[in-house]
Amino acid sequence: MEELIGPRLYACCNCRNIVSCHDDIISKTFQGRSGRAFLFSHAMNIVLGPKEERQLITGLHIVADISCCDCKQMLGWRYEWAYAETQKYKEGKFILEKAKIVKENW
Numbered sequence: 001m002e003e004l005i006g007p008r009l010y011a012c013c014n015c016r017n018i019v020s021c022h023d024d025i026i027s028k029t030f031q032g033r034s035g036r037a038f039l040f041s042h043a044m045n046i047v048l049g050p051k052e053e054r055q056l057i058t059g060l061h062i063v064a065d066i067s068c069c070d071c072k073q074m075l076g077w078r079y080e081w082a083y084a085e086t087q088k089y090k091e092g093k094f095i096l097e098k099a100k101i102v103k104e105n106w
Contacts, residue, residue: 009104010096015071017045018104020096031057032076032097043078043094045069051080059084066094075100 008022020040030037049065054077056063062081067074076095082088
Protein backbone atom coordinates (compact mmCIF):
# COMPACT_ATOMS: atom_id res chain seq x y z
CA MET A 1 0.00 0.00 0.00
CA GLU A 2 2.84 2.42 0.79
CA GLU A 3 4.03 2.12 -2.82
CA LEU A 4 0.66 3.47 -4.02
CA ILE A 5 0.74 6.45 -1.69
CA GLY A 6 4.18 7.64 -2.75
CA PRO A 7 7.00 9.26 -0.81
CA ARG A 8 6.35 11.03 2.47
CA LEU A 9 7.01 14.71 1.95
CA TYR A 10 7.34 17.92 3.91
CA ALA A 11 5.77 21.17 2.71
CA CYS A 12 5.79 24.85 3.64
CA CYS A 13 3.26 25.38 6.45
CA ASN A 14 2.00 28.53 4.76
CA CYS A 15 1.37 27.53 1.13
CA ARG A 16 1.92 23.74 1.07
CA ASN A 17 4.78 23.98 -1.44
CA ILE A 18 6.84 20.75 -1.22
CA VAL A 19 10.27 21.46 0.29
CA SER A 20 11.79 18.05 1.16
CA CYS A 21 11.34 14.29 1.45
CA HIS A 22 11.18 12.32 4.67
CA ASP A 23 13.95 10.05 3.36
CA ASP A 24 16.31 13.06 3.31
CA ILE A 25 16.21 13.56 7.10
CA ILE A 26 19.65 13.12 8.65
CA SER A 27 18.71 14.09 12.21
CA LYS A 28 15.65 15.21 14.18
CA THR A 29 17.63 16.54 17.16
CA PHE A 30 18.41 20.07 15.99
CA GLN A 31 17.25 23.40 17.37
CA GLY A 32 15.92 26.23 15.20
CA ARG A 33 14.87 29.77 16.02
CA SER A 34 11.31 28.66 16.80
CA GLY A 35 12.09 25.35 18.51
CA ARG A 36 12.76 21.87 17.23
CA ALA A 37 14.27 21.46 13.76
CA PHE A 38 15.37 18.70 11.40
CA LEU A 39 18.63 18.41 9.46
CA PHE A 40 17.98 17.43 5.82
CA SER A 41 20.44 16.38 3.13
CA HIS A 42 18.35 18.04 0.39
CA ALA A 43 15.69 20.72 0.04
CA MET A 44 13.72 21.92 -2.98
CA ASN A 45 11.53 24.84 -3.99
CA ILE A 46 13.47 27.19 -1.75
CA VAL A 47 15.31 30.48 -2.11
CA LEU A 48 18.70 31.01 -0.47
CA GLY A 49 19.36 34.30 1.27
CA PRO A 50 22.79 35.94 1.61
CA LYS A 51 25.55 34.11 3.45
CA GLU A 52 26.36 35.38 6.93
CA GLU A 53 28.35 34.34 9.95
CA ARG A 54 26.10 33.15 12.76
CA GLN A 55 26.91 31.95 16.26
CA LEU A 56 24.83 28.82 16.81
CA ILE A 57 24.64 26.37 19.72
CA THR A 58 27.42 24.27 18.14
CA GLY A 59 29.70 27.19 17.33
CA LEU A 60 30.35 29.72 14.60
CA HIS A 61 29.08 28.86 11.12
CA ILE A 62 28.46 30.58 7.82
CA VAL A 63 24.80 30.03 6.93
CA ALA A 64 22.23 31.24 4.41
CA ASP A 65 18.60 31.53 5.44
CA ILE A 66 16.15 29.59 3.29
CA SER A 67 12.60 30.52 2.44
CA CYS A 68 9.79 29.05 0.38
CA CYS A 69 10.11 30.03 -3.28
CA ASP A 70 6.33 30.59 -3.55
CA CYS A 71 5.22 32.48 -0.44
CA LYS A 72 8.65 33.55 0.94
CA GLN A 73 7.94 32.00 4.38
CA MET A 74 11.25 31.66 6.28
CA LEU A 75 11.83 27.91 6.78
CA GLY A 76 15.34 27.61 8.25
CA TRP A 77 18.86 27.82 6.88
CA ARG A 78 21.56 26.05 4.91
CA TYR A 79 24.99 25.42 6.43
CA GLU A 80 27.55 26.87 4.03
CA TRP A 81 30.68 26.55 6.17
CA ALA A 82 31.55 25.19 9.60
CA TYR A 83 34.65 26.50 11.34
CA ALA A 84 34.97 23.53 13.73
CA GLU A 85 36.20 20.29 12.20
CA THR A 86 33.60 18.30 14.16
CA GLN A 87 30.81 20.32 12.50
CA LYS A 88 31.97 19.92 8.88
CA TYR A 89 29.36 17.18 8.23
CA LYS A 90 26.68 19.93 8.23
CA GLU A 91 28.12 21.81 5.25
CA GLY A 92 25.67 21.88 2.36
CA LYS A 93 22.86 20.53 4.57
CA PHE A 94 19.55 22.20 5.41
CA ILE A 95 17.79 23.00 8.67
CA LEU A 96 14.01 23.05 8.34
CA GLU A 97 12.18 24.19 11.45
CA LYS A 98 9.41 21.84 12.53
CA ALA A 99 7.03 24.76 13.17
CA LYS A 100 7.48 25.94 9.56
CA ILE A 101 6.81 22.65 7.72
CA VAL A 102 3.91 20.21 7.54
CA LYS A 103 3.65 16.58 6.49
CA GLU A 104 2.23 15.88 3.04
CA ASN A 105 1.26 12.52 1.53
CA TRP A 106 1.55 10.50 4.78
